[in-house]
Amino acid sequence: MVSDSSAVGEQGREIPDATVARLPLYHRALISLHRSGASTVSSEELATAAGVNAAKVRKDLSYFGSYGTRGVGYDVGQLLEEIRNDLGLQHPRNCIVVGTGNLGAALLSFGGFKDRGFAVVAAVDVDPARVGTTIGGIRVGHQDDLAGLVEANDVAIGLLTTPPVAAQQVADELVAAGVRSILNFAPTVVEAPEDVVVRHVDLASELEILAFHEGRREPIAPAS
Amino acid sequence: MVSDSSAVGEQGREIPDATVARLPLYHRALISLHRSGASTVSSEELATAAGVNAAKVRKDLSYFGSYGTRGVGYDVGQLLEEIRNDLGLQHPRNCIVVGTGNLGAALLSFGGFKDRGFAVVAAVDVDPARVGTTIGGIRVGHQDDLAGLVEANDVAIGLLTTPPVAAQQVADELVAAGVRSILNFAPTVVEAPEDVVVRHVDLASELEILAFHEGRREPIAPAS
DNA sequence: GCAACTTTGTGAAACTTTGCACGAGGGCGG
DNA sequence: CCGCCCTCGTGCAAAGTTTCACAAAGTTGC
Structure with missing residues (x-):
């Protein structure tokens, strides 16, 4: 990282x-x-x-x-x-969503990236029930097609929304497929080679930081 | 902030x-x-x-x-x-989702907070088509009921997932209702009184930071 | 019970980031 | 054309953060 x-x-x-x-x-x-x-x-x-x-x-x-x-x-x-x-946004950057659970699906449906120079162009999942479905206009491919989809769509950024246990493995596959930028939403540390940039978004961490400040603010119940 | x-x-x-x-x-x-x-x-x-x-x-x-x-x-x-x-997690903290678009809905359905000590217990929206529906087991209330829901559910944290234009207004309402911690997903600056903690999560910003590093890595296309 | 080993807790040094304060440069009114 | 006023660009000091390095403190084996 x-x-x-x-x-x-x-x-x-x-x-x-x-x-x-x-x-x-x-x-x-x-x-x-x-x-x-x-x-x-x-x-x-x-x-x-x-x-x-x-x-x-x-x-x-x-x-x-x-x-x-x-x-x-x-x-x-x-x-x-x-x-x-x-920022390197002369041309739009293509993104792939890996894992189409709640968050992955939300990312696929969310249109707010386009104005900022990003396009979600592909998605994969391992669950056969999800492969082949279309979310937000994107057809969900199988995890095994990841490398092919990355190449075919000139994908620059991987959005990692799998469960934590699968995150490292998927990250490795993204790197092997040539992706050098990963945004990891899974609540776990992901390792990658020197020249790959991994950033983390962990909602629970953000909530915990808020809770910390809440806890600090509450005066301890007035002692006797 | x-x-x-x-x-x-x-x-x-x-x-x-x-x-x-x-x-x-x-x-x-x-x-x-x-x-x-x-x-x-x-x-x-x-x-x-x-x-x-x-x-x-x-x-x-x-x-x-x-x-x-x-x-x-x-x-x-x-x-x-x-x-x-x-972290102040002796007891779980209750959260309310304001705005039930893609992201808001994903937050309502997402179960990953419970293990970390947070519970989403309520949601509101302004869109009449959404009010009354149930997402992730939570019934969506009307925006006007925000204060009531905050009070009734002992809500500590507001998750702000409205469009940017509405964000400040909603934040003010949350503060008025007694919420002192806000996690803002809307891509805009939100002001709040001194004793309220506002944190930001902006996915597009994260992507832009990745793009910046991508751009730095690419050797400039060989001149002439 | 002592010596060797391990790992914490922390002072101090190096580095990064912030914010002030002010000189430099450019526009605008007279 | 000149001088006033405004706002940028930046040197510098202060604040915050990271990292090193080592003494202190505890465990384990003999």
Whole structure:
């Protein structure tokens, strides 16, 4: 798992992981600003829209070059284009869903990725009852066809929504099929070679972090 | 949004946010170890199981007290119990799903939270076609009944899966109803009072981070 | 009961990230 | 054309996080 490796910027500079993690927030905010017709935006406004602080916005953007105009701000269209490029979204990325349980099915039906440059183009499962069905317009293939589907559809990203026990095995198959980016929804650690990036989304973990803060807030029942 | 505020430990020590974010990993790993019958575990083993490094494990655990035995390791059962307490999971926390689209429905049907101490006990939506239906054993109520359902079911956590435009409004309603923890799946920033903790899960952002690394890896198409 | 071995708990150093504060640069009004 | 005002870009200090390295503390075997 190399989800926290550092990357190199256009002039060969390192882009901090913390900055990379915020780019999507700026992207999202800019899409929204663009839609609402704004032509320029200041770091202050963008910061508010993205939920961060203005100095951070300016420093983050500066890693990719100077796209702002002093005294004015940033051109929304130009900055949006720039960020899209930095994120590598010049062309849409194709995704495959592995495991079509509740979450996998939801991902297949969910349309919200398209606006952001991603398309779910294939799905597989091991359960014969699910293979051959169509969810969200995608025909579910058999797990054994994974490599073929990856190749045929030019899949770049694997969305792993199997039960935990199967996750590592499936990840290995994805890697063998040439997928270098995995988003793992299974609540287990998944290992992958150095050059494969694995990121985790664990809903129960998020809930536990919320519960932690809940627990901290509750004053201990007033002692006698 | 105070998702990055610090918390105070049992002896009044501050628990770093980074540590809090790892507790669920330890929790998960310990549940698994416990199930497999292990009675003790070293920081090294726990680190491997949680996908982090051993020194981090020891330092993280030390914030909550000394539960290990030198030369031996940690007692799995005892440590599991301890972490469960630290996370505030002595009793299950009740959750309400707001918005029963693809993701909301998946959350209602998903059973994986129960093992981790959470129960989805209610759901609401604005769409009359959905109100009154039953998903995953939960009857969908109307948005207007939110406050009543929160109160009646002792709901601690709100799972926000509405479209972005409605998110802030719904968050305000949750807060007004007394919910102090919100997990926001809508791709927009949600503001809340100081004492409410809001965490974000944005799948498109995760995909964009993966795309960023993909883009870095691809050698630029050979010039000329 | 002692010595060898193992593994914790933690001080301190290295690294990363944040946020301030301010100089530099560009637009706009007069 | 000049000066004022606004906002970017960035050096720097402070805060937070990771990692190393080692003494302290416990176990096991003899």
